[in-house]
Amino acid sequence: MKLPITLKVNGESYRLDAEAKRTLLDVLREDLALTGTKKGCGAGECGACTVLMDGKPVNSCLVLAVDASGREITTIEGVGGLDGLSPVQEALVDHGAVQCGYCTPGVVLTAKALLDSNPHPTEAEVREGLSGNLCRCTGYVKIVEAVLAVSRASERRD
Amino acid sequence: MQDFDYWEPDSLAEAVTILSALKGQAFPLAGGTDLLPKLQKGQVSGSGVVNLKHVPELAGLGMERTSLRIGALTTVSSLLANKEVSTYFPALAGAARALGTPQIRNLATVGGNLCNASPAADLAVVLLAYEGRFKLAGPGGARTLAAQDFFIGPGQTALTQGEILTAVEIDIPPLHSRSAFLKHGLRKSHEIALVNAAVQLTLESGTDKIAATRIALGAVAPTPLRVRTAEAVLVGTRGGSAAWDEAAEKVMAAVAPIDDIRSTGAYRRHIAGVLTRRALHEAWGEAYETANHA
Ligand SMILES: Cc1cc2nc3c(=O)[nH]c(=O)nc-3n(C[C@H](O)[C@H](O)[C@H](O)COP(=O)(O)OP(=O)(O)OC[C@H]3O[C@@H](n4cnc5c(N)ncnc54)[C@H](O)[C@@H]3O)c2cc1C
Ligand code: FES
Ligand code: FES
Numbered sequence: 001m002k003l004p005i006t007l008k009v010n011g012e013s014y015r016l017d018a019e020a021k022r023t024l025l026d027v028l029r030e031d032l033a034l035t036g037t038k039k040g041c042g043a044g045e046c047g048a049c050t051v052l053m054d055g056k057p058v059n060s061c062l063v064l065a066v067d068a069s070g071r072e073i074t075t076i077e078g079v080g081g082l083d084g085l086s087p088v089q090e091a092l093v094d095h096g097a098v099q100c101g102y103c104t105p106g107v108v109l110t111a112k113a114l115l116d117s118n119p120h121p122t123e124a125e126v127r128e129g130l131s132g133n134l135c136r137c138t139g140y141v142k143i144v145e146a147v148l149a150v151s152r153a154s155e156r157r158d
Numbered sequence: 159m160q161d162f163d164y165w166e167p168d169s170l171a172e173a174v175t176i177l178s179a180l181k182g183q184a185f186p187l188a189g190g191t192d193l194l195p196k197l198q199k200g201q202v203s204g205s206g207v208v209n210l211k212h213v214p215e216l217a218g219l220g221m222e223r224t225s226l227r228i229g230a231l232t233t234v235s236s237l238l239a240n241k242e243v244s245t246y247f248p249a250l251a252g253a254a255r256a257l258g259t260p261q262i263r264n265l266a267t268v269g270g271n272l273c274n275a276s277p278a279a280d281l282a283v284v285l286l287a288y289e290g291r292f293k294l295a296g297p298g299g300a301r302t303l304a305a306q307d308f309f310i311g312p313g314q315t316a317l318t319q320g321e322i323l324t325a326v327e328i329d330i331p332p333l334h335s336r337s338a339f340l341k342h343g344l345r346k347s348h349e350i351a352l353v354n355a356a357v358q359l360t361l362e363s364g365t366d367k368i369a370a371t372r373i374a375l376g377a378v379a380p381t382p383l384r385v386r387t388a389e390a391v392l393v394g395t396r397g398g399s400a401a402w403d404e405a406a407e408k409v410m411a412a413v414a415p416i417d418d419i420r421s422t423g424a425y426r427r428h429i430a431g432v433l434t435r436r437a438l439h440e441a442w443g444e445a446y447e448t449a450n451h452a
């Protein structure tokens with residue numbers, strides 16, 4: 001069963017026809033060629049597929065593309081790239097918090113949403129905030145330090 | 159992912175009509191965090207998905223006189239952001255905080271957690287302890303069920319063909335009441351409960367005597383379990399560790415936990431006793447403050 005869908009991704013509108021059973025994750029990667037969003041478990045466990053839906057992090061592998069119709073989607077491509085990294089991305093690089101990088105797009109989006117709603121989280125809040133983003137490489141310490149550093153830097157600016 | 163047809167009703171009447179016309183062949187979709195993994199694995203015996211997200215009658219979270227109405231589509235993260243929930247229903251706030259991950263909490267709904275009917279569902283055990291009233295709507299009209307009549311077995315509820323859970327209502331607890339939720343897993347977060355427990359204690363005003371109590375446990379029986387035998391031993395007492403021990407004994411006698419890949423039944427039974435004691439102690443301390451220093 002194919003359905004007409006309008007997806008709003010990173011401020012742009014895309015019209016396409018998609019099978020009802022296709023996930024937002026697969027449509028982003030395969031139809032829109034936005035391959036920054038990664039597929040890990042496909043079951044809501046790992047967070048590699050995290051995107052923001054109306055500003056909130058969700059697992060795009062658990063969202064049907066038809067169900068995302070009309071919502072504001074932000075993927076890693078909408079956050080920053082080679083022509084200018086976002087503060088969270090800068091901090092992850094500075095702290096050596098990126099190894100293989102597979103979890104990184106999800107971590108960046110989750111951390112961005114956390115800091116947008118709570119600009120100065122405690123370490124415990126950062127750890128809880130990132131509990132849905134599994135990383136097999138870094139051991140998390142550097143990721144947590146990077147997010148706390150973004151918070152401190154914005155405190156100095158406040 | 160298995161194939162399915164898709165509907166997006168925008169009223170309760172339409173949703174009920176579609177679901178009953180499809181005679182058990184179609185499934186409601188809310189947050190999808192339980193349903194999508196099953197569809198991915200081809201485990202759903204049905205060929206239709208009815209997205210409930212645009213049904214206005216299922217939305218909303220707020221006070222109606224002396225009770226809180228939780229629309230079935232309320233997400234777990236909106237429970238966490240709600241003032242009434244954190245003020246009057248700390249066990250509900252605790253269970254919401256302990257459910258899944260931030261990403262899951264933004265998708266997962268209260269209705270989905272209850273209708274999925276996992277014996278370990280975190281919100282189910284709490285709504286049992288709060289004596290929630292489950293509001294249902296179906297081809298035969300609307301009806302209300304007590305929480306304990308809603309859960310029938312693992313994955314089984316009292317919902318009949320075409321019926322939808324529309325909301326759950328819980329009453330503001332009496333004065334000098336306090337509730338607590340505890341969850342035991344192998345990790346600190348992002349974990350399905352090995353055992354979870356919700357209790358509520360109500361003290362007589364100006365004393366430390368227990369006037370009423372409710373004790374419910376999850377993941378220790380085919381459904382979330384209310385343990386009235388444990389409640390009975392506490393009423394009229396002044397609490398304290400001997401009383402908590404006695405209640406915990408009753409809980410350990412009442413539960414029927416299974417062995418599975420995550421835990422042995424014997425360990426679950428032990429933990430059920432431990433969580434009962436700790437939850438009672440926690441709720442009692444806070445209830446005592448309100449009963450004696452108001
Ligand atoms: C990674 C991960 C972690 C999780 N952690 C936890 C946890 O810690 N604790 C916990 O309790 N659960 C957990 N879950 C399970 C799940 O997230 C919750 O049960 C959630 O609340 C389900 O809600 P939903 O809206 O996503 O349900 P859906 O998947 O949309 O629906 C679940 C079931 O209920 C039916 N349904 C939904 N709404 C209605 C309605 N209004 N009327 C009738 N039927 C309805 C659907 O047909 C389906 O069968 C986890 C899941 C994942 C993937
Ligand atoms: S791919 Fe979505 S959570 Fe792992
Ligand atoms: S950097 Fe490799 S998974 Fe996180």
